[in-house]
Amino acid sequence: MITNTELEYKGNLYPNEIVDVKQESDKFYFTTxxxxxxxxxxxxxxxxxxxxATEHLFQPDFSYAISENAIKGFSQLEFRETETEYWxxxxxxxxxxxxxxxxxxxxDKEGNIINExxxxxxxxxxxxxxxxxVKMSKITQASESFYGMGDxxxxxxxxxxxxxxxxxxxYAYGKDQDPLYKAIPFYIGLHNQIAYGIFFDNTFRTHxxxxxxxxxVTSFWADGGEMNYYFFYGPEMSRVVQAYTDLTGTPELPPLWALGYHQSKWSYxxxxxxxxxxxxxxxxxxPCDAIYLDIDYMDGFRCFTWDKEKFPDPKGMIQDLEKDGFKTVVMIDPGIKVDRDYWVYQEAMENxxxxxxxxxxxxxxxxxxGVCSFPDFTNPEVRKWWANLYKEMIAETGVHAVWNDMxxxxxxxxxxxTAPLDTRHNYDGHxxxxxxxxxxxxxxMVRATYEGVKKFVFPKRPFVITRAAYAGAQRYSCTWTGDNVATWEHLWIANVQVQRMCLSGYSFVGSDIGxxxxxxxxxxFARWIQLGVFHPFCRVHSSGDHGDQEPWSFDPEVTKIVRKFIELRYQLLPYLYTMFWKYSRDNVPMIKSLVYFDQEDPQTHFRTDEFIFGDQILVCPVQEPNAKGRRMYLPRGNWHNYWTGEVVEGGMExxxxxxxxxxxxxxxxxAIIPFYPVQQYVGEIELQQLTLNVYYKQGIEDSTVYEDAQDGFDYKKGGYSLRNFKLNGKEKELIIQQYKDGTYETTYDSFKIRLHGLPFKIKTIEVDNVKVPLDTVRLNGDSTIEISKNFTELHIIGA
Incomplete structure (x- = not known):
């Protein structure tokens, strides 16, 4: 066996023999x-x-990535020593x-090696x-695969x-180009049906x-700082992702309009x-909920100003747009113009x-x-100052949300x-x-923006977007995958990037559609819309110098298709909102790669195209021109074709x-999938009835619908409606049980239950163990039933 003393060569140094060990509660210190x-x-x-630590000296223990709400604690801890090792x-x-x-x-406890x-x-x-x-090298296990690492x-x-x-x-990056806009040093390893994760919390350039x-060999290293990493054991990939996401945090619920369709261009x-x-x-x-203003709304690109010729009355414009259901989102960059007559520059210089x-x-x-100076957002005083700069823009002018770019x-x-490497930063006192x-x-920067937006839109919820991010940025903002290109290859890239970001704890993400x-x-454009409506963040954005990229910018057939899929997104908003609630509360990614969905199936380990939207919808975008269809892999289980109703067996291509x-x-x-009626913007229609699409299964399946006031913070005090449904299908009967929680009263009083794939004709219906005449539930053939939202058990019996 080669000892580490023999490996001290060419400037590389390795730990040698342990000479001291001590324990302090949940911490163990091994000194060489x-x-x-x-x-x-x-x-x-x-x-x-x-x-x-090296040279017996730890650096200050400080991290921007770790959430203050991360769960800690364990049920068992033992320490023992043998002749050759410590356990x-x-x-x-x-x-x-x-x-x-x-x-x-x-x-693991059975002795299976997870990582070494x-x-x-x-x-x-x-x-x-x-x-x-600092460097770390690990043994790559047989047939090991790796996932994560952000965008x-x-x-x-x-x-x-x-x-x-x-x-x-x-700008205009290509496939396999690296690095990009995010630094998320977290990966998932999978081998022998065992998943684990490693988060290397080091903000220097990492490799x-x-x-x-x-x-x-698998290795990771940094150009400075500490070797500081967290290890998460599954064995399910879902537990690994949830543990990492819990450690680095999730956002609060956004306003529901933030999950609608958004339109942007450089510049309107x-x-x-x-x-x-x-x-x-x-x-x-x-349907559309938000219109974005890029840098041309500013006076000479000065942040927190308006060009009075282009926008003589921004408050009036924003109010008029809001009357028609549009929220206004503006861009703010970090570069502050060097201009002695510019009030933001003056304040920053004075302080x-x-x-x-x-x-x-x-x-x-x-x-x-032009020439700019840059605030030091790692200084808490600067973040507080920056947050307060949004007062006039939001509280007085009425802007609804902010987009941090560059x-x-x-x-x-x-x-x-970027900035010279010798630029100095406060780093919160380090x-x-x-x-x-x-x-x-x-x-x-986006943390400071989030604090400002949250302060000045209150009692509404904040919505903030960022381009650059490190692990943990998901606590403050939505993001997108940066300046992509209008090519079929980039359609594929967008699909893979969003799946990867969701596996990396950052679910509120999308791409520049088109x-x-x-x-x-x-x-x-139509094919990209068909992908983008199934991403948590749904926005068309273009440079504008090559032509228009609005939904009607192409031929009438394309406009019709785009409208159809944007309408489908609006119908799916309660399902999407429930996805976000699960992400925010339970650290569950909103988009799931097939390997996350079924890691035991080796066919999923190299799939890139198919993904699970939420828990129960399988999507596979078409990513080639002139296609009339495509080959795809359906994971194990049975699946209802949304368009035809055909039930297809999975586990094969x-x-x-x-x-x-x-x-x-x-x-x-x-699955029980909730649908809203089509509306042109969130809140246009006061919901009178919620449609529940019920997809028959012989067996048991659980589904959830979460709702609240769609904005504000009452949901944190119990002001929500949570409906858990258990479906139990048998050969000639279907039972749906509902379990309710929360104090929020929805505006609707009834469900329209639309049955899909029911293999029998309905003979009788019982609601809460009481047989009811079929006309009282407005049975429409065998496909839809109208029933009170307060039922506990619906029992459908076949002839």
């Missing part, structure tokens, strides 16, 4: 002879933190620490910047890939090698064009809020307004596309350079017909 300390913290029965054991896992090398191995060090922790001197580069524009399974995290303004350089101006856009939506009867270079002068860079931060006309703060900068750069033809006006769409048998 050459000054390495492993701090092992038991977070939960299936979650452990590994943190390494830390919880109710779910065992951690072995080798006495000679500090290498670790994690197994190869060379393990090591470090080397960073001769360019000083300090250490990587590559295959969903990362086996054989090498990626890095450095948030970057990557991950998933058996790329050496096929039996002057105000007459914005008003005309709204009128065109209503004239064409295409010393701008970032400085290492040797003293202000950090400056060119962005849209917050990597993006800097023009420099090779790095001063550092831009090397450490770069990946977190955009998240701290592509930001260049111009889609009508077919591509099938050809599915899907001409330009269809997308392959299947409903899990037994």
């Amino acid at each position: 002879d050459n000054g390495v300390i492993l701090e092992l913290t038991v977070i939960r029965n299936s979650a452990v933190r590994f943190r390494y 830390v054991e919880t109710a779910r896992i065992r951690v072995l620490i080798d006495k000679k090398t500090l290498r670790t191995q994690i197994s 060090d190869e060379l393990g922790f090591h470090w080397e001197e960073n001769y360019t910047h000083g300090g250490n580069s 990587k524009a590559t295959h969903s399974n990362l086996k054989g890939k090498r990626v890095n995290n450095w948030v970057t303004d990557q 991950f090698d998933f058996s790329h350089e050496r096929r039996n 101006y002057p105000d007459s064009q914005v008003r005309a856009l709204g009128k065109q939506f209503r004239k064409n009867k295409i 010393d809020y701008f970032c400085k270079r290492g040797d003293g002068p202000l950090m400056r860079g060119k962005v849209w307004p 917050n990597e931060p993006a800097v023009m006309e420099v090779p790095t596309k 001063p550092c350079s831009h090397r450490k703060a770069h990946n977190i900068y955009g998240t701290q 592509g930001f750069a260049e111009q889609p033809n009508g077919e591509l 099938k050809w599915v017909v899907a001409d330009i006006d269809k997308v392959p769409l299947f409903i899990k048998e037994g």
Whole structure:
């Protein structure tokens, strides 16, 4: 056996023999002879933190990523020593620490190895910047697959890939281009039906090698900072994702209108064009809830100002749009124009809020307004100041939501596309350079924006969007996948990116539908809409310099198709809202890759196209031109074809017909899917009846419908309506039980139950064990039943 002493070469240093061990409650400290300390913290029965110090010295323990609401606690903890190793054991896992090398191995209680060090922790001197580069290498298990890592524009399974995290303004990026706009250093490993996760909480540039350089080794490293990572054990992938998401947090519920269809372009101006856009939506009867204003609404691109020629009365315009059901969303960038007559610049200068270079002068860079200075959003005083800047825009002018762009931060006309690395940051009292703060900068900006929007839209709920993000940014904002391109390849990329982001704890996500750069033809635009309406964030956005990209910009057939699918999204809003509630409360991703849905089926491990929308809807976008259908994989179980009603057995690949006006769409048998009526915007119609689409299954299936006032915070005090349904189908009967919770009273009093795939004719109906005449439930043939929303049990008996 090679010892770590023999591996100290070429500037690489490895821990050697453990000489001291101590325990402090949930923490264990293992110190080596050459000054390495492993701090092992038991977070939960299936979650452990590994943190390494060199030269006997830990850096301050501080993280922007970890949620203050993260659950901690465990039911069992044992520590023991053998001749060659130490053991830390919880109710779910065992951690072995080798006495000679500090290498670790994690197994389940049955002794199955989940994850183990190869060379393990090591470090080397960073001769360019000083300090250490920290590294970790793991043994790749047989047939191991890897998922997660945020917005990587590559295959969903990362086996054989090498990626890095450095948030970057990557205009018109291509497939496999890296890095992009997000830095989410979290991945999921899957082997032998065992899933685990690793979150490397380090904001320096980080690198991950998933058996790329050496096929039996997985490694990750950073250009500075600590080796500080969290380990999560499944064995189900769902438990891994939920544990990571709990650690880094989820957002509060958004206003329901934020889940509607949104329209954006660079740029809609002057105000007459914005008003005309709204009128065109209503004239064409295409639902829309929000219109976006890009940088051209500003006075010379100065944030928090209005161009008085293009927008002489912004408050009046916003009020008029709101009367017609539109919310107004405006862009705010981090770059503040260097202008002594500009009040925002003046305030920042007076209070010393701008970032400085290492040797003293202000950090400056060119962005849209010209030369700009950049607030240091890692300073809590700056965040508080920035939040209050939104008062006039929101509380007085009436803007409903804010979109933070260019917050990597993006800097023009420099090779790095961003701030110089010697730029200094407060980092909440832990001063550092831009090397450490770069990946977190955009998240701290949108955090400040979120606090301001939340303060000034109250008692309504805030809605904020960001382009740049680090792990944990999902607590504050929605996001999108950046400046994509109007190509079929980018349609595929958008699908994979959104699935990957949802696996990475960030579910409130979408893409620029239709592509930001260049111009889609009508077919591509229609196919992208068919994907985008099944993403949590649904927005068309384009650069505008290649032509218009509104739903009616193509031929009438395309307009008809686009209207049909946007209407379907509005019908599905109660289902989508319930998805968000599960994400916010239970850390469940809103979009599920097939491998998440059924990790035991090896056919799912390399699928990229199909995904589960929520828990019970299977979607497979068409991603090639001139297609009349496509081959797709249906996961195990039985599925109802949404368009034809045919029940199809899963666990195999099938050809599915899907001409330009269809997308392959299947409903899990037994599902109860709520539908709202089509409305042109959220709140247009006071709901008189809720439709429940019931998909027959011989067996049991659970479904949930969550509702509240669609805005405000009463839901946190019990002001919600939660309906849990249990469907039990038999050969000639169907039983639906309802369990209710919450104090919110919905505006509707009845359900319209639409039965799909019922294999028998209805003979009798019992409601709460009382047989009722069929005419009292308005039985329409055998397909729909109208019934009070307050039923406890509906029993349908066949002839």
